[in-house]
């Protein structure tokens with residue numbers, strides 16, 4: 001009987017997934033769910049044939065270069081792979097996989113929730129009630145902005161961007177998008193989406209902008225201070241992608257000066273640290289990176305990880321191999 005591959009998992013995963021992994025592989029779990037220290041991570045990479053990290057594990061070049069020769073697969077639990085140095089992994093012949101597709105709907109739902117919460121001041125209203133300071137209904141109090149009839153600019157029309165577009169259409173918004181490549185005409189028609197080849201021109205005309213592109217070297221600070229300044233002052237920003245896509249310092253400054261109406265942020269540039277100036281603003285809704293956080297989604301993600309490991313260690317191409325060229 002073939003020896004089972006040694007799989008090291010860095011965080012606590014759903015029970016059913018851990019059980020399945022234990023059945024299939026020689027699995028080392030992390031029952032405490034405390035992120036591994038760099039030293040523990042290095043130890044893991046010295047013994048694991050397969051490493052299962054999450055977004056909280058920074059797998060940089062130094063770690064990859066110091067990894068033992070037995071490490072053949074990094075099967076990440078999550079879709080974004082910006083925490084892994086893909087080039088260093090490729091150079092070492094280590095395959096990287098992720099879990100695309102299964103968190104699309106959940107993340108699009110959360111984006112819609114953030115969009116509504118930001119434009120309609122949901123979190124602020126909740127804080128008011130909880131504070132005991134609410135003095136009663138008033139015709140001009142707690143007014144937000146209508147979203148129907150407004151222009152939503154989606155930066156990154158991939159799976160999540162498209163799922164968001166469908167939801168926003170149902171809320172009566174008009175859909176605009178910028179992408180490196182224009183999407184298939186059929187999809188564009190289905191979403192009734194207008195393509196902007198110029199991000200700058202799109203930004204200058206939107207009522208709400210949603211970030212749905214991955215964080216790559218090409219999208220780091222894509223919403224730079226210069227671009228944020230193109231937004232009209234009544235514009236809202238929603239981000240369920242990665243904090244690094246927006247210059248958070250510039251965004252915070254503009255939000256506090258009222259140069260942007262508000263922001264709904266599920267992700268931050270230096271998670272879990274959040275710019276203290278953001279915490280003091282009322283026109284922002286802040287969530288702790290929970291875009292894909294559903295019980296069902298976590299199980300689906302885990303199943304994808306299991307399939308990727310099983311296929312790979314059985315000697316076949318894993319379904320969700322990440323290729324740098326496609327990012």
Ligand code: 8YV
Pocket residue numbers: 053054055056077078079080081103289291292293
């Ligand atoms: C996950 C995410 O919670 O998949 C991603 O890219 O950001 C989240 O859905 C996280 O990455 C799990 O590792």
